[in-house]
Amino acid sequence: MICPASRADALAQLAEFVPKAPLYARDRNHVRPGHLGVSRLSPAIRHRLITEDEVATAVLGAHSFSKVEKFVQEVYWRRYWKSWLSLRPQVWENYQNDISLLKQDPHLQRIESLQSGNRIIDHFTRELIETGYLHNHARMWYAAWWIHAARLPWQAGADLFLRHLLDGDPASNTLSWRWVAGLQTPGKTYLARRSNLEKYLTSGLLESFDGHWQDFENPTPNMPADSVSHAVSCRELPHFPAKDGLKNGLWIHEEDLSPETSPLGNCAADAILVSADLEFPSLKRAWLEQAVQDTASRAALHWKRDVSTATSAPLADALLAWAVSHELQQIIALRPDVGPLADKLPEIFQVLGKHHIHLALIDRPRDAALRPLGTSGFFKFWETLQKKNFLPGHSRPIQAELF
Numbered sequence: 555m556i557c558p559a560s561r562a563d564a565l566a567q568l569a570e571f572v573p574k575a576p577l578y579a580r581d582r583n584h585v586r587p588g589h590l591g592v593s594r595l596s597p598a599i600r601h602r603l604i605t606e607d608e609v610a611t612a613v614l615g616a617h618s619f620s621k622v623e624k625f626v627q628e629v630y631w632r633r634y635w636k637s638w639l640s641l642r643p644q645v646w647e648n649y650q651n652d653i654s655l656l657k658q659d660p661h662l663q664r665i666e667s668l669q670s671g672n673r674i675i676d677h678f679t680r681e682l683i684e685t686g687y688l689h690n691h692a693r694m695w696y697a698a699w700w701i702h703a704a705r706l707p708w709q710a711g712a713d714l715f716l717r718h719l720l721d722g723d724p725a726s727n728t729l730s731w732r733w734v735a736g737l738q739t740p741g742k743t744y745l746a747r748r749s750n751l752e753k754y755l756t757s758g759l760l761e762s763f764d765g766h767w768q769d770f771e772n773p774t775p776n777m778p779a780d781s782v783s784h785a786v787s788c789r790e791l792p793h794f795p796a797k798d799g800l801k802n803g804l805w806i807h808e809e810d811l812s813p814e815t816s817p818l819g820n821c822a823a824d825a826i827l828v829s830a831d832l833e834f835p836s837l838k839r840a841w842l843e844q845a846v847q848d849t850a851s852r853a854a855l856h857w858k859r860d861v862s863t864a865t866s867a868p869l870a871d872a873l874l875a876w877a878v879s880h881e882l883q884q885i886i887a888l889r890p891d892v893g894p895l896a897d898k899l900p901e902i903f904q905v906l907g908k909h910h911i912h913l914a915l916i917d918r919p920r921d922a923a924l925r926p927l928g929t930s931g932f933f934k935f936w937e938t939l940q941k942k943n944f945l946p947g948h949s950r951p952i953q954a955e956l957f
């Protein structure tokens with residue numbers, strides 16, 4: 555497994571990576587078997603078995619900032635993408651509408667069945683399906699081939715990635731595909747050239763690709779039309795504070811699987827539920843199932859009580875059944891970022907509301923503090939993190955109310 559599905563093992567993989575972090579800037583672009591030049595921690599960070607801050611703290615605790623800046627910067631790209639999308643949820647909604655309109659194209663099915671007509675692409679599709687991971691550079695080449703050479707809709711490629719990648723992330727994935735298509739930074743497309751693949755691919759693989767370079771020889775951009783505005787449309791998130799004196803259940807979900815390191819950790823619980831959507835190909839389903847079990851065990855230890863899990867029934871119904879069986883008056887959860895789980899919230903509010911069960915959504919203070927910073931480009935965001943001492947290890951505390 556490229557990245558373990560438990561918090562303890564993810565922390566161990568992080569500890570193994572820490573001594574190598576200063577070499578990251580040199581090695582990170584090379585696509586080599588085993589991917590040892592990069593951390594391979596993204597599934598754990600994506601589902602928050604470990605947090606960005608924990609990763610940055612470990613690396614900055616062992617090395618000077620200048621030696622590991624590149625790595626720490628990459629770690630905060632995810633938070634930047636999440637902030638960017640959270641301020642512009644219309645970009646996600648538009649992508650969801652586009653996906654629902656895409657016809658079942660037999661060409662797309664052939665790609666997923668390793669019959670794209672291009673051996674290089676088939677190689678990476680196999681790796682994606684068999685391991686749930688692709689190196690960042692391979693993701694860029696793949697998306698560039700998809701959009702600019704095969705001239706297929708970027709939304710369908712993003713959907714393929716989101717289904718198979720263990721780290722499939724609504725923000726990082728959607729916005730990276732848009733970036734390759736030239737939609738994210740308007741006018742700037744990413745093209746995959748043979749010379750770039752030859753520079754960064756491991757030599758054994760290169761030889762097996764001989765005679766299959768035609769789509770990477772002279773790529774030309776195919777910039778799709780963009781019908782969605784980039785304007786910030788959601789500066790303030792609605793407040794759903796917890797109420798005092800109610801019988802509480804804690805709902806832990808796949809968007810944040812280390813509740814003990816979040817404000818949820820201080821909440822009293824009369825019942826606890828860990829949920830995840832497992833409607834994914836088998837490898838990803840198994841990974842998520844393991845992560846849910848790991849989280850349930852940690853929650854049982856932390857709160858010293860039994861923990862239920864919900865991975866099959868429609869979520870709103872599962873939450874209601876659990877709440878009713880424990881006679882809960884309030885469910886408290888961490889607020890999910892823009893994505894499929896957040897899309898289910900209106901239905902969940904409605905179903906619970908009918909039974910007078912209050913749903914409270916709380917934020918990690920760090921997320922709430924970084925969210926407004928995603929208004930322009932990443933480097934402005936990165937500069938602000940440093941200027942405001944928002945990186946771990948700096949003295950300025952970030953305070954926000956728990957509820």
Ligand SMILES: Cc1cc2nc3c(=O)[nH]c(=O)nc-3n(C[C@H](O)[C@H](O)[C@H](O)COP(=O)(O)OP(=O)(O)OC[C@H]3O[C@@H](n4cnc5c(N)ncnc54)[C@H](O)[C@@H]3O)c2cc1C
Binds near residue numbers: 715
């Ligand atoms: C087309 C395309 C689709 C992508 N889809 C996803 C996705 O669904 N989920 C996802 O997590 N990443 C996605 N990425 C970003 C990036 O490829 C992965 O985060 C990275 O390859 C994960 O491997 P790693 O953990 O070994 O990363 P490392 O190189 O070790 O980086 C450390 C951590 O920094 C973060 N990170 C690194 N690069 C990026 C980046 N470019 N954007 C955002 N965060 C980054 C990740 O949390 C990663 O674990 C995509 C990139 C492209 C080009």
